[in-house]
């Protein structure tokens with residue numbers, strides 16, 4: 001493993017920002033560190049870069065324990081969320097800056113700078129000052145500056161979140177290409193699940209200072225280990241379930257009232273992807289496995305509709321559908337294929353946003 005983070009714990013005073021965080025990034029791998037604001041992503045990156053001393057835990061880079069090393073002794077490249085180019089230096093000088101501590105001679109330094117400017121398609125802006133660059137170009141200069149010293153690991157802390165959507169999508173492609181071409185071991189931090197899924201070979205999902213799940217994006221999406229991962233990686237909506245002891249899981253809203261149970265009694269959290277739920281034709285007779293309720297609102301999302309039902313059993317259910325003829329206030333039912341249900345023990349953690 002190139003980067004190994006083991007049992008990382010960090011307190012800011014009384015605030016426990018990281019609790020026993022462990023994950024690995026293999027050579028040449030792009031790992032996405034994904035989680036909501038405040039879950040501890042930046043603190044994790046800052047401990048790897050050496051700007052924050054963890055309360056406990058270890059960081060190994062290419063087998064060496066770097067936990068106590070000062071930042072300049074670590075072979076780590078970093079790009080932050082906010083631009084950090086030196087305004088009084090040209091593009092080339094900014095890129096060369098990172099090479100200085102490495103003691104590279106001037107000719108070699110110029111050649112390295114040129115090759116990294118070419119990599120990020122900015123050769124023509126070599127002598128430009130940062131103020132003359134667009135937001136996307138500045139990000140690319142920072143990427144070149146972080147890569148030029150050929151770090152053992154590249155840390156990207158939300159590098160695209162300050163950009164508008166079109167530019168963000170283009171730069172995301174660009175980062176994927178650059179990572180493939182350089183094969184640099186990369187930890188990509190983001191709160192945006194789409195960016196994380198699109199870029200990452202593997203994902204580390206965090207919530208509340210802890211690691212909630214590690215795996216390939218598709219595997220985590222399809223078999224989320226916790227309710228939080230299910231709801232943060234893609235959308236989910238919660239279904240009421242009957243108390244334990246009943247044969248199978250009965251998605252029949254009356255069962256809740258009939259058996260005197262509430263969702264909390266079952267010890268189970270049952271989630272579904274809104275696009276796995278099917279609205280039933282009102283002509284059809286009621287089957288065992290339906291959830292009935294009243295349409296609260298219908299939103300046209302362009303490529304699909306979102307229908308929110310207030311269930312007879314209590315709670316709201318979100319259904320995504322291609323066509324809809326229902327109006328708010330009308331009764332509706334929906335069903336789901338049992339294999340699409342995501343079931344968790346109540347004790348397995350909180351449901352995410």
Ligand code: ATP
Nearest residue numbers: 012015017035036037038039040041042043044191
């Ligand atoms: P964001 O995406 O908003 O930057 P994050 O996932 O990167 O969030 P961190 O910035 O690592 O999360 O913060 C983790 C927790 O530690 C938060 O509760 C935050 O309020 C707290 N925290 C972060 N930095 C400090 C600090 N310097 N002093 C005190 N508390 C801090």
